[in-house]
Amino acid sequence: MSTPVPWEELVSTALVGTDRRPLPGPAGRAAGSADPAAELLEQAAVRTVRARAGRLPRRGEPLEPAPAEERPLVPRAAADRLARILAGEQGRLLPEWLAAAAGRGHRVPSRLLPELLDHAARDRSIRPFLGVLAGRRGRWLAALNPAWGFLEQEATGAPRVPAAGPEGEVWELGTAGDRRAHLAALRSADPAAARELLAATWEQETPDDRAAFLEVLADGLSGGDEPFLEAALDDRRREVRHQAADLLTRLPDSRLARRMAERAERCFTVTRRRIEVTPPDECDAVMERDGIRARPPHGTGDRGWWLQQLVARTPLEVWPRLLGRPPAELVGARLGDWTREVTAGWVRAAVLQRDPVWARELFARDPLADLLAVLPRDEREAVAAAFVRGGGPAGRRSRGLDGQLIMVLGGAQGPWGPDLTRAVLGKILELAGSQPWNLGELVRLAGERADPALHGLAERLSLEPPIQEVAALLRFRDDMLKELS
Incomplete structure (x- = not known):
């Protein structure tokens, strides 16, 4: 019986290629191998089978039984729907189902735990919900499988224990x-x-x-x-x-904010109504301590990168005073060779500082989802609806469906109200005749973000298949949430 080739040698040969390195072991020394690559894969398969089947049995120890559960199960209809979602039916709705169920303090049936934990092993975003939904049985299972060990770090949603001291x-x-x-x-x-x-x-x-x-x-x-x-x-x-x-x-009176404002005053000057921009010549240790990263991304110049970050961390209230113009004028001002960097810094500052005034003006120039998310909810939906209908920023007219429209709608958090929902359904109808092949993501986004109670609005609007697809998805979500109630 030949000695198996070490796994590391097989991997090394596969990485280099059999045309550059001979097969390891006797097969490699033998002449006339018709297909070295196939022989390599065969050796790897044999090695894998040996590793799985050749382990000696160990003395088993009985497991401690799983502790009794404290939380109620989700209703049966809801559990059945979760099983369908896990099997692939409307799989993108899994996070919404989990969030709704966890918010109600339920747990999922034990039979669904392995598959759900496998999903969470691949998708970190759903892990916080499983801290509640997996229950005590889920934590018992996670202790037996290292791949599910993440569950031990998630919040259980347990009742708060009264603090016995300063820490509790x-x-x-x-x-x-x-x-x-x-x-x-x-x-x-x-x-x-x-x-x-x-x-x-x-x-x-x-x-x-x-x-x-x-x-x-x-x-x-x-x-x-x-x-x-x-x-x-x-x-x-x-x-x-x-x-x-x-x-x-976000604290305009903080020492960091004042340090940034002082740096801005050294980089920006106004002469004869022109704004002159002089980026920093270096990024010293004090600037790095204040959150400015010295190394720029690939393809970005050092000074422009430092300037952009400096602008992003300067209080937005500084700029009208320093440059003598309101935000509406500043976002459209020409700043020489540094316009792009300064504008990008203002966008980041509006998001960081959650400033709706600057976000509104910047969105009018360049509609970005991050800026839309800064606006108050009612205004956010109104602005998004206007953009979808085509009377959007800076008087631009819609030219059909593109990535920017999808990204802007991605910044409009659900559930959408009637106005934005009607605007998106109207856009789908408008494009159904000219771009039917390109509607998939917009249809899914409408079905996943609109208020599910609006399924009747979509059903009555049109018999066009894309509209009815939105209606069916909204009804699916409406039934889903009612089952969890």
Whole structure:
């Protein structure tokens, strides 16, 4: 019986290619191999079978039984629909089903747990829902399979344990997800107490947890958070430093904001009604500490990259005072060779600082989904509906369906109200005759984002197949949510 070829040798030969390296083992030394590549694959198959079948049996130990469940099962009809979704029927609705079920405090049937956990192993976005939906049986299963180990870090949605001291039991002993949820709940009720709780254990937290906890501080952000965030600019982890800088950027009176404003004054001057732009010559250690990354992306110049970030972290209220013009004029101003970089910086600043005035003016020049998301909900839908109908930004007329329209609608969070829904359905009808091959994504987006209670509106609008497809998807979602109720 020949000695099996080590797996590493097979992999190395496959990476280099059998035309450049002979087959390992006796087959490689033998002359006349008709197809070395096929022989290599055959050896790999044999090696795999041996690895799977050749393990010696081990002495088994009985497993501890799964603990009793505390949460109610989802209704049977809802569980049956989840099984259909997992099997491929309207698979894009899985996150919505999970979010709705988790929000109601349900758990899923045990028979669906393995498949659901396999989905979550590939898709991180649905993992937080499984902390609730998997129940105690799901955590018992996850402990038996390393691929499902992520579940141990998700919030269980367990009732809050009353704090026995400054930290409380959940903060001391809970999973990473439970601790985030605990901090978020405390932040909502008492922002200062949440910050003090985090500061007390900050040095003992892992880098990943520090970055995640800083995101929680975005809720209820105030000047009282500045000393803690300023200290976080010296953290060893880059993600922590940049998260802290992002939050300080939202505080126009912070020391970081003042440092950025001083840099802006050195880079921008107004002479004879012209705006002169002089980007930084270097990115020093102090600039890096304030969240400016020294190394630009591929294809971007150093100075333009530093300028763009400097503009993004400067308080937006600085620019009308410094340049003597309102936002409506500034977003259309010519800034020499640096117009693109400055405009990109203003876009990032409007998103970071959540400024609807600047977002409105910038969207009118360049409709971007991130800017649309900054606007108040009612205005967001009205602006999106106008854009879809073709009377959109800067008087532009719609020229059909393109990627920009899809991206803008992606920034309009659901559920869409009647006005935006009618606009999108009208666009689908308009394009059904001229671009029927190109409607798939728009139809799916309408069916997934519109308020599902509006399925009747779509059903009555037209018998055109794309409209009826939207109506069917809306009815599917409407039934889905009713089942979970």
